[in-house]
Amino acid sequence: MDGKIELVTDVATQPAAGTRANRWTNYRRAARVVLGIWRGCFAGLAAVALVTFGAFRLHLNLSTTGSLYFLIVVMVSVIWGFWEASVTSLVAVNCLNYFFVPPVLTWRVSDPQNWVALATFEITALTVSRLSTRVQGQARVEARQRMEIEKLYELSRRILLLDRRTIGPQVVALIQEIFGTESAALFDATLARLDATGSRANDLEQLARGAYFQDSTLEGQSAHASAHVLRLGSRPVGAIAICGPEVGRLTMASIASLAAIALERARSFETESRAEAARQTEQLRTAVLDSLAHAFKTPLTAIRTASSGLLEAGRLSRDDLEMAALIDERAEHLNRLTTELLQMAKIDAAEVRLRRERISVLTLIEDAVERHREQLHGRRIDVSDSASYLDVWGDRAILGMALDQFIDNASKYSTPGSSISVIAGENLGEIVIAVHNDGPPIQPADRERIFERFYRAEDSRHRAPGTGLGLSIAKKAAEAHDGRTWVISGEPGGTTFFFALPRGIKAEIRRQSGAVARQGSDR
Numbered sequence: 001m002d003g004k005i006e007l008v009t010d011v012a013t014q015p016a017a018g019t020r021a022n023r024w025t026n027y028r029r030a031a032r033v034v035l036g037i038w039r040g041c042f043a044g045l046a047a048v049a050l051v052t053f054g055a056f057r058l059h060l061n062l063s064t065t066g067s068l069y070f071l072i073v074v075m076v077s078v079i080w081g082f083w084e085a086s087v088t089s090l091v092a093v094n095c096l097n098y099f100f101v102p103p104v105l106t107w108r109v110s111d112p113q114n115w116v117a118l119a120t121f122e123i124t125a126l127t128v129s130r131l132s133t134r135v136q137g138q139a140r141v142e143a144r145q146r147m148e149i150e151k152l153y154e155l156s157r158r159i160l161l162l163d164r165r166t167i168g169p170q171v172v173a174l175i176q177e178i179f180g181t182e183s184a185a186l187f188d189a190t191l192a193r194l195d196a197t198g199s200r201a202n203d204l205e206q207l208a209r210g211a212y213f214q215d216s217t218l219e220g221q222s223a224h225a226s227a228h229v230l231r232l233g234s235r236p237v238g239a240i241a242i243c244g245p246e247v248g249r250l251t252m253a254s255i256a257s258l259a260a261i262a263l264e265r266a267r268s269f270e271t272e273s274r275a276e277a278a279r280q281t282e283q284l285r286t287a288v289l290d291s292l293a294h295a296f297k298t299p300l301t302a303i304r305t306a307s308s309g310l311l312e313a314g315r316l317s318r319d320d321l322e323m324a325a326l327i328d329e330r331a332e333h334l335n336r337l338t339t340e341l342l343q344m345a346k347i348d349a350a351e352v353r354l355r356r357e358r359i360s361v362l363t364l365i366e367d368a369v370e371r372h373r374e375q376l377h378g379r380r381i382d383v384s385d386s387a388s389y390l391d392v393w394g395d396r397a398i399l400g401m402a403l404d405q406f407i408d409n410a411s412k413y414s415t416p417g418s419s420i421s422v423i424a425g426e427n428l429g430e431i432v433i434a435v436h437n438d439g440p441p442i443q444p445a446d447r448e449r450i451f452e453r454f455y456r457a458e459d460s461r462h463r464a465p466g467t468g469l470g471l472s473i474a475k476k477a478a479e480a481h482d483g484r485t486w487v488i489s490g491e492p493g494g495t496t497f498f499f500a501l502p503r504g505i506k507a508e509i510r511r512q513s514g515a516v517a518r519q520g521s522d523r
Helices: 002-013 017-058 062-079 082-099 112-159 167-179 201-214 249-313 318-348 361-371 385-389 396-413 470-480 504-522
Strands: 183-188 193-198 225-232 235-243 356-360 381-383 391-395 420-427 430-437 484-490 494-502
Touching (some): 167 249, 193 201, 201 225, 249 318, 391 396, 391 494, 396 430
Antiparallel strands (some): 183 235, 420 430, 430 494
């Protein structure tokens, strides 16, 4: 049956020379089968002749000789098969009749004993040959499965050692090497990349693409060619096609799973590498900003001192006064920028250690308001009464820095003459501080990005001077305390910035758990 399948498939792909070559292959295969049958028959007949000669010379009785013949039929059935055992049993019955059934050396064709013996031998040959064939078939299947499992183990082991950069060509090369396939192809849908190897690479490329886009297993036109979809969970991520020695369905599915894992592993390594590169870049940028900020502080202090001295001297012309005032204003802006850069560098540092203590929320708010008293120009600040009953567990300086940014932002972008509200409350185990101001709303597209470093919304760039660092400092300060920040803004209600922190005792438990975990990892 296998020969017929190969003949039909090769006729479809190579009509002329391929058909003649496969016919000769089928003829040779049939000749080998016939030769094997004749070999088994000859071996059985030789064994019967040898037993007959020995038993006749030794004058063995009928039962003993019949038992020897029976043993020969069983052995031929086990080693060669039914047809060889049938020929052997027929010859054995005739020898038993002629040489050992009285009167000896005569034929007794009509004797019922001959037919019983022949039927016994034939039934024995049929039963034993079928059992032997089944056992041999199971043994072959088990041996094949064991071999495929060993190859799958070798494939999984070597996939772990692959180079992370070019995973596709390496996987198909491994499959071809380990499973002895004629060709192999791998289609990575995420990168829209197809890698193939072997003489039938072009055919397998199309087969792999078709399997992915049809989301099903496909069989190729050539013999033993098939394609299987690669999945991560229920999501298809590509396809693999193999042409060569027949591979079981379970083995093919396992190869596809290993290939999918290899692709995902390569992508995870790539993502990890990008994240590590981004982290190192961020650390370098923080270090550079910190260094520049410190370097700017000294000359800025000198510039501000000189400009303030010129303004207070009072001996300048009107134009000179304007230029000195401009210098003083810009120096103040640069000084504020360097201060914010230093604050950001302090929070960004991975080794920052928070000096946690129990802090009254009301005290935290009053200190921040006092620091901005001059900037607020007498604007009313409404603080909720609930702030006096709440406290948080954190670093006073860093939390004050975050609240400074919210109040500074509210004073810059609120409507002139309007009040600013600071509300504190508890919600689901968090202490939430909200700073509200009446002013133009923040566009939905900007509400997440305004917490990014150096980002300023288009509508706010011309309303007030700024660096784009303040809200990012507040967000970093919240994250350092396992907290979070967000904003709600609308046309009628103004804008409210929220700063949420874990409640005191929960924050301390979380801090202690993190410290224990770090000590365990250090050990």
